[in-house]
Amino acid sequence: xxxxxxxxxxxxxxIAALALxxxxxxxxxxTGTAKAKILRQITLTNTSDLQYATVISGATxxxxxxxxxxxxTCGSGLTCTGxxxxxxxxxxGTDGALVDVSGDANxxxxxxxxxxxxxxxxxxxxxVTLGATGGSFQxxxxxxxxxxxxxxxxxxTFNVTANxx
Amino acid sequence: MFRVLRxxxxxxxxxxxxxxxxxxxAGDLLVAPTRLVLDGSRxxxxxxxxxxxxxxxxxxSLEIKRMTAAGGLDEIAxxxxxxxxxxxxxxxxxxxxxVTLPPNQPQVIRVGxxxxxxxxxxxxxxxxxxxxVPDAAPAxxxxxxxxxxxxxxxxxxxxxxIPVIVRVGDLAAxxxxxxxxxxxxxDGPAFEFDLTRSGARSVYGDIEVTRPGTPEPLLVARGIAVxxxxxxxxxxxxxxxxxxxALKGPVxxxxxEDRELGGGTIDEADRVVE
Numbered sequence: 038x039x040x041x042x043x044x045x046x047x048x049x050x051x052i053a054a055l056a057l058x059x060x061x062x063x064x065x066x067x068t069g070t071a072k073a074k075i076l077r078q079i080t081l082t083n084t085s086d087l088q089y090a091t092v093i094s095g096a097t098x099x100x101x102x103x104x105x106x107x108x109x110t111c112g113s114g115l116t117c118t119g120x121x122x123x124x125x126x127x128x129x130g131t132d133g134a135l136v137d138v139s140g141d142a143n144x145x146x147x148x149x150x151x152x153x154x155x156x157x158x159x160x161x162x163x164x165v166t167l168g169a170t171g172g173s174f175q176x177x178x179x180x181x182x183x184x185x186x187x188x189x190x191x192x193x194t195f196n197v198t199a200n201x202x
Numbered sequence: 203m204f205r206v207l208r209x210x211x212x213x214x215x216x217x218x219x220x221x222x223x224x225x226x227x228a229g230d231l232l233v234a235p236t237r238l239v240l241d242g243s244r245x246x247x248x249x250x251x252x253x254x255x256x257x258x259x260x261x262x263s264l265e266i267k268r269m270t271a272a273g274g275l276d277e278i279a280x281x282x283x284x285x286x287x288x289x290x291x292x293x294x295x296x297x298x299x300x301v302t303l304p305p306n307q308p309q310v311i312r313v314g315x316x317x318x319x320x321x322x323x324x325x326x327x328x329x330x331x332x333x334x335v336p337d338a339a340p341a342x343x344x345x346x347x348x349x350x351x352x353x354x355x356x357x358x359x360x361x362x363x364i365p366v367i368v369r370v371g372d373l374a375a376x377x378x379x380x381x382x383x384x385x386x387x388x389d390g391p392a393f394e395f396d397l398t399r400s401g402a403r404s405v406y407g408d409i410e411v412t413r414p415g416t417p418e419p420l421l422v423a424r425g426i427a428v429x430x431x432x433x434x435x436x437x438x439x440x441x442x443x444x445x446x447x448a449l450k451g452p453v454x455x456x457x458x459e460d461r462e463l464g465g466g467t468i469d470e471a472d473r474v475v476e
Contacts, residue, residue, distance in 0.1 A: 078234035080253055081362050089354040124358055130236065133408070133424040135439070137275055146354060156356070162389050163274060166423055166439055180354065190353045194336055197360040200267070200275050200329065201236040202406070202427040 079130040080171075081199050087158075087176055090119025094186035105161035105177040115182060123161075128199050129171035137164045138174050140197035146180075152187030156180040158195060165199075229334025230254035231362060236425070237406075238313060238330075238366045240294075245314035248364070250332055252303035259302040259335045262311055264291055264328040265363060269429040272436050275329070275363075290326035293317055293368050300335075315368050323371025325403040325430050333361025365427070367404070375401025377428060379455050379471040384446045387438065391446035393421055394438045395455065395473070399428040407459045407468055409437065411449065414472070420449055426457075450475050 089101050095114030102110040109121035128136055138160055146154045156178045165172040176197065232251040240246065252258050266287045267275040278287070295314045303309055313330075336359055380396030399405050405428050411421040423439050441449070456470040 076234035076249065077236050078232055078249075079236050079362055079364075080230070080232040081360060082230040082253065083358060083360055086358070087356045089356075091351055091353050093351045119353075124356075126358075126360060131424055133422045134236070135423050135425050139275065139277065144356060146356070148352065154352075154354075162440065164438070164440070176358070178356075182352070186352055188351055190355065192355045192357065194357045194359050196333075197358050198331065198333070198363050199360075200363045201365065202275070202425055202429075 077131050079128065079134075079136070079199065079201060082127045082129075083124065084127055085122045085125045087124040087178055088120065088122045089156075089178075089180050090117065090121050092117050092180070092182055092186075094182050094184070096184055098182065098184045100179050100181050102179045103177045105159055105175040107175070107177070112182070124176040124197075125173060126176075126197065126199070127171060127173045128165055128167060130167050132167060132169050134167045135164055135202065136167060136172070137200040137202065138162060138197070139200060140176065141195040144178075144193045144195040146191040146193035148187050148189040148191045150187055150189035152183075152189065152191075154181060154183070154186065154191055156193070228254045228256035228258040229260075229336075229360060231258075231260065231332055231334065232308075233332050233362045233364060236364050238364065240313070240315045240366070240368045243315075245312060248311045248313060248330070249308050250301070250303075250311055251308040252305055254334075255305055257302060257304045259300065260309075261300050261333055261335050262296065263299065263331050263333075264294060264296075264366070265331050266291070267329045267363070269427070269432045269435060271432060271434065273438060286324065286326060287328070289318075289321065290328045290366075290368060293321075293326055294328055294366055296330070313366065317368065317370055321370050323373065323402070324369075325373060326368040326370065327404075327429065328366050329363040330366050331361055331363045333359060335359075369403060371402075373401070373403035375399060375403045375405050375430075377405040377457060377468050379457060379469050379473070380434075382453065382455060382473040382475050384441075384449055384475055385438070387440070389440055391443055392438045392440045393446065393449050393475070394436055396434055397426075397428055397437050397457070398434040399430075400433065402430070404429045405457075405468055407457055408461070408465075409439075410456045410458070412454045412456070414452060414454055420453065421445065 093116040099112030099114045103121050107123040111117035143157045158178045161175040230253045232253045234249045266278040266283045301309050378398045382395035385394045408424040410419045412419045457468045459466045
């Protein structure tokens, strides 16, 4: 774990050096001064998507829920196949830093053959305190499937941000 | 070790591509530093790096956010912004606003500030949002799904915001630590206390909770702000159950300035946590 922290610090240094290079490279002098500024950083990576997988709709409207832990609950009248997952985001930054999480509360999905569906979204935490190895949060949701929902590939996008105070 | 993890990440992405509906995972990002404070005369720089495995286009914009009593940041539509928030948007200039980066390519975003003549003293703030622009609708492969089957792909558009603060005039502020408690929240146990602020600017710093007589802190949380739009906020820090149990009893809470600014004490208090 220590090595990761070290690498991160080095990465930060490398970036700062690159940032400084632009002006430093132009000044050709005989004396060399080594300068590096370490900037505090934050990284956000998306390691899995919110997947409801495949749903076969029934004669009545129903819902499919994927918890922030990734467990799927298939509503009555529906058939669910494939592997469902919650979206996962990893945050890395200063040890101990408090990062707020915000994002859309719902999303509209549009079908490739017409039709729409809506999904509410749930977040595992409103804020994350980063540890030595960073932190993470998950996004689950509840999808509303209409009675005899038009078949097709449904897609939608939702916004998520990690906010420093 | 990092490389190994990276490789594993790449591998899992590749596997995902084969096994499920392809969803673009491009857009991972790094932003440094995590907070900008400008005094109105000099500009600064922010570094944006594409840490994903694919080229990505990022958009940089300014947003208005207001702190809530619970300590969250509410997004405010530009139409609902007040005069000071509008002034902040007008003062802060930055470039570029859109950039396409190959993997591991950093880009410097230059941030300048122009304070118009006659701007009343105070703190002006906007939040800079760095976010990947999603690729053009991923070509959904038509899949043979029988009957009334639907397949679903949800793509997150994710980003990072950092505050950009412009201070005009000589501003001062103080903060005071209120009652502390261990509370049971929807997300699990949390250490909570109230933080009140007075003065013309925000306060920002780190929290350290110690037990009198024990040098090792029970809890450390960095980067906690109280912005001028609120005079008090709740600080709620999620903690594991064993830390929550250890926090009960007499504690010393210290709220100190950022280490980069010397780490001076803003306020400290002895509290008994219930």
